[in-house]
Amino acid sequence: MKYTVTIQGRAFEIEVRGGEARVDGQVVHAALHAIPGTPLRALTLPTGVTAYALARHDVGWTVHAGADVWDARVVDERTRRLQEVTGGGRAGGGHVAVKAPMPGRVVRLEVEVGSQVRQGQGLVVLEAMKMENELTSGIAGRVTAVHVQAGAAVAKGTVLVEVAAEG
Amino acid sequence: MKRVLVANRGEIACRIIRACREEGIEAVAVFSEADRFSPHVQAADVAVEIGPAPSAESYLHVERLLEAARRTGADAVHPGYGFLSERAHFAEAVEGAGLRFIGPPPAAIRAMGEKTEARRRMEAAGVPVVPGTIDALKDPQEALAVAERIGYPVMVKAAAGGGGKGMRRVADGAALPGAFRAAVSEAKSAFGDGSVYLEKFIERPRHVEVQVVADAHGRVVHVGERECSVQRRHQKLIEETPSPVVDPDLRARMGQAAVQAARSVGYRSAGTVEFLLAPDGTFYFLEMNTRIQVEHPITELVYGVDLVREQLRIADGMPLGIADGLRPRGHAIECRITAEDPLGGFLPATGRITYLRVPSGPGVRWDGGIETGSDIGLDYDPLLGKLIVWGESRERAIRRMRRALDELLIVGLPTSQAFHRRVVDDPVFQSGAYDIGYVDHVGLKLLDVPPAEVALRHAALAVALAEHESRQASVALAPELVGDGSGGSAWLRAARLRGLR
Numbered sequence: 001m002k003y004t005v006t007i008q009g010r011a012f013e014i015e016v017r018g019g020e021a022r023v024d025g026q027v028v029h030a031a032l033h034a035i036p037g038t039p040l041r042a043l044t045l046p047t048g049v050t051a052y053a054l055a056r057h058d059v060g061w062t063v064h065a066g067a068d069v070w071d072a073r074v075v076d077e078r079t080r081r082l083q084e085v086t087g088g089g090r091a092g093g094g095h096v097a098v099k100a101p102m103p104g105r106v107v108r109l110e111v112e113v114g115s116q117v118r119q120g121q122g123l124v125v126l127e128a129m130k131m132e133n134e135l136t137s138g139i140a141g142r143v144t145a146v147h148v149q150a151g152a153a154v155a156k157g158t159v160l161v162e163v164a165a166e167g
Numbered sequence: 168m169k170r171v172l173v174a175n176r177g178e179i180a181c182r183i184i185r186a187c188r189e190e191g192i193e194a195v196a197v198f199s200e201a202d203r204f205s206p207h208v209q210a211a212d213v214a215v216e217i218g219p220a221p222s223a224e225s226y227l228h229v230e231r232l233l234e235a236a237r238r239t240g241a242d243a244v245h246p247g248y249g250f251l252s253e254r255a256h257f258a259e260a261v262e263g264a265g266l267r268f269i270g271p272p273p274a275a276i277r278a279m280g281e282k283t284e285a286r287r288r289m290e291a292a293g294v295p296v297v298p299g300t301i302d303a304l305k306d307p308q309e310a311l312a313v314a315e316r317i318g319y320p321v322m323v324k325a326a327a328g329g330g331g332k333g334m335r336r337v338a339d340g341a342a343l344p345g346a347f348r349a350a351v352s353e354a355k356s357a358f359g360d361g362s363v364y365l366e367k368f369i370e371r372p373r374h375v376e377v378q379v380v381a382d383a384h385g386r387v388v389h390v391g392e393r394e395c396s397v398q399r400r401h402q403k404l405i406e407e408t409p410s411p412v413v414d415p416d417l418r419a420r421m422g423q424a425a426v427q428a429a430r431s432v433g434y435r436s437a438g439t440v441e442f443l444l445a446p447d448g449t450f451y452f453l454e455m456n457t458r459i460q461v462e463h464p465i466t467e468l469v470y471g472v473d474l475v476r477e478q479l480r481i482a483d484g485m486p487l488g489i490a491d492g493l494r495p496r497g498h499a500i501e502c503r504i505t506a507e508d509p510l511g512g513f514l515p516a517t518g519r520i521t522y523l524r525v526p527s528g529p530g531v532r533w534d535g536g537i538e539t540g541s542d543i544g545l546d547y548d549p550l551l552g553k554l555i556v557w558g559e560s561r562e563r564a565i566r567r568m569r570r571a572l573d574e575l576l577i578v579g580l581p582t583s584q585a586f587h588r589r590v591v592d593d594p595v596f597q598s599g600a601y602d603i604g605y606v607d608h609v610g611l612k613l614l615d616v617p618p619a620e621v622a623l624r625h626a627a628l629a630v631a632l633a634e635h636e637s638r639q640a641s642v643a644l645a646p647e648l649v650g651d652g653s654g655g656s657a658w659l660r661a662a663r664l665r666g667l668r
Binding site for chain 1: 400508514521578
């Protein structure tokens, strides 16, 4: 089976067959073993053994690699081809939904529906852990929807503001 | 003093309980519903549940804490840091209940806790302070007038603030009214007091603080400085001692100023006087933290003292066990390991610790408040633990910290470890030539550098193998789903075997 693994913005083509793997076409002798009683898996390579904690989530894997925690997406070859044909999996038309990255309370809104925003401009201030965090727009455009009011308590992942790209 | 109630949680509660046990004093832990299984609860001799998870109903609830002390027969209370540690009314309530408060007298807490009052006192005592206002400002107009007089940039600060909350730098008059209103609103919500004042902003300063310890018999000593300039939004991330820029002469002068500051408010117990140190060596009093600091262990390692033990002894009326004029030996560094995701803008992270490997070996100390199974939520401070190292020199200490960070493994949520690991490899940090702008100007950029290609390649390979294995296993466990009559193929037999392994 052939997989495309995207991790920290870098994509690798990895083919797994029996005890052999090919990474970007190069043969690698590798084995992965779960370490009993832990969430760790040991990757054995000719150069040494590295432990990773791998946890599956909705759309991929969370990878604890030493001090870093990365997010990895995996698609098999068939799915990837299908996506290329249908154009799926891509953000449509420069539209951004700004979501609460953590549970918190909306302190204030800095825009309203129709506001013109620059990239990086503050949209909403969210208080969490007693700190005020300003959430900014990743794109330049116009605010198309505001879903919350000042003072509202929001759960992680709640869509707060939507911005559509202009031009 | 036979039994101490520790009015705190997390790593500092564990630290205080350890000190109690070493002194032969019994420790009483208190815990909220969320902390029933926390390490400090098991470490104590006695533990009392004091209320639901929100701090206001547990760790900040004075009556419940005193009731717990009464019920368990505690004769003293250690407040740790944060929570009620710098609330004079709590210290008074503890003493009013006939218990000892392991910390300074309420009057000293009050004098230092109100920033403008502290400033007035320091000016009177001859301790240098930053130019600015003493009284709370009425409105943005008044702020503009003061800023004109002392010159931009200025700093807007909450009178009741601390830990960087309610502080804002303002570059010019256009931005001042907005910043003033924001500071008032933040101060109101965080401290219930919207008074703010204004100070001259010192360009490129370092944050250097001095540890002082005073006993009930009039002796006050300083135990050197701590360099705390690696901060993000005024929250310290890394501390070290000695400061790379403080020589014996400057240390003596800052130490003397700190002792003077402590004396002027009748201080007792361990405390910390924070200074801004300008590039030309001028220093200004910032504030005094009237409690044990998070970063106290680096002082302990370099000066060979036990600050929490001293607090216990001083509260029991014993004379200070620290000699005058101690000289630093070697170098110590602390990295605060917090539940924040540096690769995701340092947003708070939550989750369950599913695996914890704590570094050890020569010169390494871990002061932690977590273990495998700990649930990390948003109810409390994100500090999970502190990684502290000692080395003969600064260079050796940095190498040791790198080694210890490589050993530390916390699985279950992202932590600040990823940031620290990059900082110890950074030439600017290694040179020691940094100031409080370090994180914004250098530190955050370290996080933008992509990880080494080979590290990503190996991790991707591990993910692919895990994905492959789980797909094979699900096929093997549910062969009927294949439904194409090939259930007897050699490939599927192999897959089933794999799944059963």
